[in-house]
Amino acid sequence: MKDTIKKVPGLAVVLVGQRRDSQTYVRNKIKACEEVGIRSLMAELSEECAEDEVLNAVSEFNQDPSVHGVLVQLPLPQHMDEDTILGAVSLQKDVDGFHPLNMGNLALRGREPLFIPCAAKACIELLLRSGIKLKGKNVAVIGRSNVVGLPTTLLLQRHHATVSVVHAFTNNPEDVTRVADIVISAAGVPNLVRGSWLKRGAIVIDVGTNPIEDPSLEHGYYLRGDVCYEEALQVASAITPVPGGVGPVTVAMLLSNTLDSAKRFYGIS
Amino acid sequence: MKDTIKKVPGLAVVLVGQRRDSQTYVRNKIKACEEVGIRSLMAELSEECAEDEVLNAVSEFNQDPSVHGVLVQLPLPQHMDEDTILGAVSLQKDVDGFHPLNMGNLALRGREPLFIPCAAKACIELLLRSGIKLKGKNVAVIGRSNVVGLPTTLLLQRHHATVSVVHAFTNNPEDVTRVADIVISAAGVPNLVRGSWLKRGAIVIDVGTNPIEDPSLEHGYYLRGDVCYEEALQVASAITPVPGGVGPVTVAMLLSNTLDSAKRFYGIS
Known part of the structure; x- marks a missing residue:
């Protein structure tokens, strides 16, 4: 992709709070991106931030044409509504595949989800x-x-x-x-x-x-x-x-979903 | 509902073609509506009609504020795309509950579907x-x-x-x-x-x-x-x-979903 259309896939990660396990998972994902040539972006927000700040971060990544996957690291702090935040991720960039419409399409025979979790x-x-x-x-x-x-x-x-x-x-x-x-x-x-x-x-x-x-x-x-x-x-x-x-295969699938999303965005198969 | 707000729930049925079993099912549903005081409307289309005609019928019922449930009787003729037509039913009126977003919300813990099939x-x-x-x-x-x-x-x-x-x-x-x-x-x-x-x-x-x-x-x-x-x-x-x-309980659940939808529409619990 880099050679043919001079573009690389982009993955954006939203991390809220300081959970050690979440930090490790996010670090692993970003490292994996680097290894395969996917550009990674990250928004780090504090445990105490307002839900709106997280929604804003998601919204910016949704609008950024260089970002093809948006991932909100779970779990979120207790005072936030996980459904609202996951539901805010653009369907076309929902590389985790957690959006209910995507899950419905995974469940229904004859339909195809955009991303498989x-x-x-x-x-x-x-x-x-x-x-x-x-x-x-x-x-x-x-x-x-x-x-x-x-x-x-x-x-x-x-x-x-x-x-x-x-x-x-x-x-x-x-x-x-x-x-x-x-x-x-x-x-x-x-x-x-x-x-x-x-x-x-x-x-x-x-x-x-x-x-x-x-x-x-x-x-x-x-x-x-x-x-x-x-x-x-x-x-x-x-x-x-x-x-x-x-674990490592799950990270690989995230990269695969991000690549698929970028291909879809640039119209290459 | 009729006594308190002078409104009744409305159920619209789209029937395409002349299948005897479908006709029987639709007749049973309409009869059940009459028995409980739900207003029923019906669009009957010929087996040979274009998919657009079915979509238009769905769209009209979607926009009609006196209709609270829209139902497309399955199966549809082979030349029509069932997913497209079912996907066109307004989420708020999808009393069959077949929309993928509704199905996703049924599948996901912590979420609530608007209608249960x-x-x-x-x-x-x-x-x-x-x-x-x-x-x-x-x-x-x-x-x-x-x-x-x-x-x-x-x-x-x-x-x-x-x-x-x-x-x-x-x-x-x-x-x-x-x-x-x-x-x-x-x-x-x-x-x-x-x-x-x-x-x-x-x-x-x-x-x-x-x-x-x-x-x-x-x-x-x-x-x-x-x-x-x-x-x-x-x-x-x-x-x-x-x-x-x-069978008869399924029809009763359709009436129940239609009533729930009308209550939601008029803001009564």
């Missing part, structure tokens, strides 16, 4: 690139968040998997996971999925990234997935680690 | 009014159509059920239905669900309305559900019949 896209990409066919496969998705569980479920159904969604109110979740060919966990509960929850030979995708405090470490914590990795290794035929599994 | 709402209403709690219940939904299966799944998840979606590519669907506390079938395949597919005591909602040809009958056909009713009766603790089960 990055974590969901990462899970399915990992499976497909590993040569795993999804059609007719029995998949248990643990967690039904707007950010991961829901779009992953909808995307799996597009690939004709048979999906069961397990959540906090599910009785005996292990009964559901134990018959699944593929288990995708995005519950945010460390070590939730034990070896005994899995069918022998199951494929496990662990989207959980749960910080566990450990004062002896430099950063004061380490990351654990939702899956008890050591136990699952004994039963599963394949499993993604945490960290280093779904 | 009528068949989905009917299934859940039947369960709740029968005193059946959905939280934590294991529910198998058979079929994933935009009109029934998808919104039913999304609505069940709002009620904290654990949902598995079975469809044409599911291997051994009976393995999924046999562990379900509640089975909702909207597959459009007569007698698909056999007694052996059900757990003893399961609750069965049959959304299928499949016409079976029978020249000896006055109309030339009779209606069959997706469920083998006689077999299911031996196993299930409760089951809805076809006809006379979900």
Whole structure:
């Protein structure tokens, strides 16, 4: 793109507050942009700023023709309305794919969303690139968040998997996971999925990234997935680690969505 | 409403073509409107009309302040783009709830759709009014159509059920239905669900309305559900019949959505 039309894709990130994990995620995304030649912009706002300031930042990026993706790092401070702010991101630049119209188009057969949410896209990409066919496969998705569980479920159904969604109110979740060919966990509960929850030979995708405090470490914590990795290794035929599994692929999908958006904007395929 | 503000809710129906089943459905809806005091309007267009004519009819009803619900009877003739036409219905009058933005709001936690699609709402209403709690219940939904299966799944998840979606590519669907506390079938395949597919005591909602040809009958056909009713009766603790089960409740939900829309329009609660 840089060679042919002398333009590069642009990704703008809005970061509100000083959460360490959010700062790390944003840094990783910006670093990834640099590596592949995507221009990155950032608006950093204080924890105490007004909702309007965030909306203004989003609005400026919406109007900037050099920006093709606008991302609001979640979670936002409690005094802000997440729906309002996410709803303000231009549909054409919603590279996270969280806009309700985009989610509706992901859910409805025969329609195409402009963007597939990055974590969901990462899970399915990992499976497909590993040569795993999804059609007719029995998949248990643990967690039904707007950010991961829901779009992953909808995307799996597009690939004709048979999906069961397990959540906090599910009785005996292990009964559901134990018959699944593929288990995708995005519950945010460390070590939730034990070896005994899995069918022998199951494929496990662990989207959980749960910080566990450990004062002896430099950063004061380490990351654990939702899956008890050591136990699952004994039963599963394949499993993604945490960290280093779904996380980096999710960032790659964000870059891919940004590139797609820029191509769409400049009318190149 | 008629007594207090001297207004009545209005429902407009767009019917294209001469399909006998569509004509019957529309007639039932209009009759139901009359029974409860909702004013009904209808635009009848020929099978051969241009897509623009349908769009014009929708647009006129969108602009008519005495109309609070606009409904396009499906299926449309093959030469028309269903997405375009359904997408043209004003969000505020989309009493069928098929607009992708509405569906996205139904899917996303923390958001509220303006309208819940009528068949989905009917299934859940039947369960709740029968005193059946959905939280934590294991529910198998058979079929994933935009009109029934998808919104039913999304609505069940709002009620904290654990949902598995079975469809044409599911291997051994009976393995999924046999562990379900509640089975909702909207597959459009007569007698698909056999007694052996059900757990003893399961609750069965049959959304299928499949016409079976029978020249000896006055109309030339009779209606069959997706469920083998006689077999299911031996196993299930409760089951809805076809006809006379979900169908009339779905029409009632359409009236309810139209009334809600009119209340919203006139600002009364």
